[in-house]
Amino acid sequence: MSKSSSSKSQSFPNEDTPSCDAYLVHLDRVRQVQPEIMPVEKAQQMAEFFNALADPNRLRLMSALANRELCVCDLAAAVKVSESAVSHQLRILRSQRLVKYRREGRNVYYSLADRHIISLYQEVSEHLQE
Amino acid sequence: MSKSSSSKSQSFPNEDTPSCDAYLVHLDRVRQVQPEIMPVEKAQQMAEFFNALADPNRLRLMSALANRELCVCDLAAAVKVSESAVSHQLRILRSQRLVKYRREGRNVYYSLADRHIISLYQEVSEHLQE
């Protein structure tokens, strides 16, 4: 997902890049904005977070968990995906601390990490409604 | 990004699937939760939205635009990515109505679609802070 750095036409006082470059760009604006741009590292972190939510099955898992705590097995049945696939996806949700879990006997029960997530969901819902 | 339907061990009254199945699952819980699960279609739509935000360069573009309106050319310089790549990515942001644009002469100026997006950004920021 993006490689960062390492292509030509990137630094400014540059060589043979054809179109809009160096003094053709609105240098003043670029300089003004540049310090405000999210640093690559943080962008990477945030992208991973959004990425965890960028899958229909994971969202369906989340919506199931919004109602009640469920074990992997029930989640698989509810969302109609294999248990293995569910487990893989829960790992991704876990890695972004979107869900938490507890073990009870042989089952592992998952639930949403915090209500925070729900308001995010609602906000996006509204945006998509328009 | 997910295929939905079409594998074994999915419908309930089923054949030879090994582990946790049919009457082993907590059927009551599954039935209780199932009607609340986000429909596939909506999950798909929402996943596409999150996916648009799930790339570091696109997030950096957004953060640049959070400050001021900018043309493609300036965006490319500010974020240090080729203009073609920026254009491709702007298309994705546009498709989710995250940015809007207006033409002025030969330039196309992009800006954030609404302030809505910024509060979403802040919420995620907080989540990642913890």
Next chain:
DNA sequence: GAAACATCTGAATATATCTTCATATGTTTT
């Protein structure tokens, strides 16, 4: 209207992601 400019788009390649299958880990029951 031709040339230069700014942006967009399609095809191709490289990388990332999802699902499946096989197997490993951890828990309970006998």
Next chain:
DNA sequence: AAAACATATGAAGATATATTCAGATGTTTC
């Protein structure tokens, strides 16, 4: 401790995604 169960994990194949390059579109200037 062996067998059955629930979940997790690694590798492999199929699909999706991002970037680059070449060329197309639309705009201005001469």
